Amino acid sequence: MTTSPYDLVIFDCDGVLIDSxxxxxxxxxxxxxxxxxxxxxxxxxxxxxxxxxxxxxxxxxxxxxxxxxxxxxxxxxxxxxxxxxxLRCMAGIEALLDQLPQRLCVASNSTRLRLERSLGRTPLWDRFAPHVYSGAEMPRPKPAPDLVDHCLARMQSAAARAVMIDDSATGIRAARAAGVRAIGFVAPGDPRPDRARLLRAAGAHDIAHGCAALAPLLLCAQAPDAPLEEGPQTCPE
CATH class of the missing domain: 1.10.150 (DNA polymerase; domain 1)
Structure with a gap:
């Protein structure tokens, strides 16, 4: 059995947790x-x-x-x-969350009200609350690192022991600026061209196409004391 070296998973909300x-x-x-x-x-x-x-x-x-x-x-x-x-949850997200042993939080540029009216309408809210954080309440929203730094402080996690999932270049840049490993998420059926390439160009260390592809990245991630290397990580045999 492989144990993930990460103790905190930070999720963007729109386009990752919910298909909004x-x-x-x-x-x-x-x-x-x-x-x-x-x-x-x-x-x-x-x-x-x-x-x-x-x-x-x-x-x-x-x-x-x-x-x-x-x-x-x-x-x-x-x-x-x-x-x-x-509104629906992102396909496969609940099954993914069931597998994760890490502490979880949300880092979204949405306002608090919008988060309550979107994520708050789904069963996912109770999995994260009270650790649902809004960039609108920070001095600077993503792509600045303020929101990610706030998550780290509130969750009492070091940047090297955290990983963040975001479907936008804005969020990927925020994670990188905070020293957190960044996973670019591409939802099934996303109509935007070259999405993976754009997320990689923004600094994503890994790309996940759909929730099923997140599990090996989150459960078998790179050791926290190793350099943040580019490219996908795999589980050791």
């Missing part, structure tokens, strides 16, 4: 199109995945949108309705 990215992208694309800035759901997914609300606001200002408060209020209302009606 299609819902968020679709509803934001609808709101932006209605506001006179046509976007497709895929364009929103590519442009805004992993960004905090403040970062998305800055990007929309660059597109010439000024009245953002009503736009975000409308998006939140439509998104929360979609969460209530359509």
């Amino acid at each position: 990215e299609p819902l968020a992208s679709r509803t934001l694309a609808e709101i932006l199109t209605e506001a006179g800035q046509p976007f497709t759901a895929t364009e929103v997914l590519i442009a805004f995945t992993g960004k905090s609300e403040s970062q998305i606001r800055d990007m929309l200002r660059a597109h010439g949108l000024v009245e953002l408060d009503p736009l975000f209020d409308a998006w939140q209302a439509r998104l929360f309705t979609a969460f209530a009606q359509e």
Whole structure:
């Protein structure tokens, strides 16, 4: 039996624990199109995945949108309705969590309210609470290391004994900046081209296509006192 040298697994939320990215992208694309800035759901997914609300606001200002408060209020209302009606856990995530002996926490750029209305609607909330942390409550959201550093402090874990899973370049950069091993996650059916390559370019040490591919990376990971080498890790025989 192989024992993982990691004692903390940090999960991003949207697009890793819950299959929320299609819902968020679709509803934001609808709101932006209605506001006179046509976007497709895929364009929103590519442009805004992993960004905090403040970062998305800055990007929309660059597109010439000024009245953002009503736009975000409308998006939140439509998104929360979609969460209530359509949100699902990521395929395979509960089976994965059942296998993990490590302590777990969530590091998301979503606001606390959005986390409660999304992850909080699923059985996963009780597996992580109270260790669900929001980048909106940090001085700087991901890609800065503040949120990951906060997780390490609250969970009383050294960076070398932690690993983080994120589906965005933003999150991968945050993990690397905090000295934590980073796993890039690609959800089944993700429509974005070259996702694995982009996550690797952001600094991901490993890439997992779906939850089943995470188990060997989390249970048979590289020893914490070894250098953070690039490339996939395998279980010893």
